Amino acid sequence: MNARDADRELVARAQRGDQQAFGLLVEKYERKLARLLQRLIRDPAEVEDVAQEAFIRAYRALPSFRGDSAFYTWLYRIGVNTAKNHLIAMGRRVPTTTEIDADSAENYGDGDLLRDINTPERLLMSKEIGETVNAAIDGLPEELRQAIQLRELDGMSYEEIATIMECPIGTVRSRIFRAREAIALKLRPLLGTGKDQRW
Numbered sequence: 001m002n003a004r005d006a007d008r009e010l011v012a013r014a015q016r017g018d019q020q021a022f023g024l025l026v027e028k029y030e031r032k033l034a035r036l037l038q039r040l041i042r043d044p045a046e047v048e049d050v051a052q053e054a055f056i057r058a059y060r061a062l063p064s065f066r067g068d069s070a071f072y073t074w075l076y077r078i079g080v081n082t083a084k085n086h087l088i089a090m091g092r093r094v095p096t097t098t099e100i101d102a103d104s105a106e107n108y109g110d111g112d113l114l115r116d117i118n119t120p121e122r123l124l125m126s127k128e129i130g131e132t133v134n135a136a137i138d139g140l141p142e143e144l145r146q147a148i149q150l151r152e153l154d155g156m157s158y159e160e161i162a163t164i165m166e167c168p169i170g171t172v173r174s175r176i177f178r179a180r181e182a183i184a185l186k187l188r189p190l191l192g193t194g195k196d197q198r199w
């Protein structure tokens with residue numbers, strides 16, 4: 001049984017009133033959801049509150065979950081909406097940018113440069129790559145930025161991204177390709193890559 005089938009089974013049990021089954025889903029995804037929310041809400045205490053609220057909303061909405069998408073795709077949308085509602089209620093601006101840590105930046109840059117962090121030069125290079133990637137992502141149009149973040153930071157499949165963004169898979173592929181090209185353009189001076197090399 002793969003992870004998606006296991007989730008589907010737990011959801012079915014939770015829909016029949018098995019609270020322990022829903023508890024297992026919470027345990028499985030609470031850290032992943034918190035990482036997502038940290039990109040929208042900076043305060044760790046608020047992140048915890050909003051995550052809890054998102055799980056409560058998900059639990060209440062379980063009867064309407066039909067399994068058309070993966071459970072986490074569905075939970076992701078609830079989490080983002082809950083975070084946005086929280087920020088609006090607090091009178092704060094909903095951010096459109098996302099911070100990327102050094103681990104996430106490995107997806108974008110030269111892996112060897114980032115993994116070998118024993119020297120000050122390597123640390124500086126890792127920092128510069130991370131900052132460059134952040135700036136490149138911040139400068140992307142909204143639909144490209146969302147697509148690349150869902151793919152590279154959240155590890156979602158093209159199908160899941162298409163569901164979240166409500167567009168065809170071909171459009172998702174195109175957006176991710178264009179986002180990667182834009183990021184590569186900004187990284188070339190740092191990595192010394194040519195026009196025919198993406199990273």
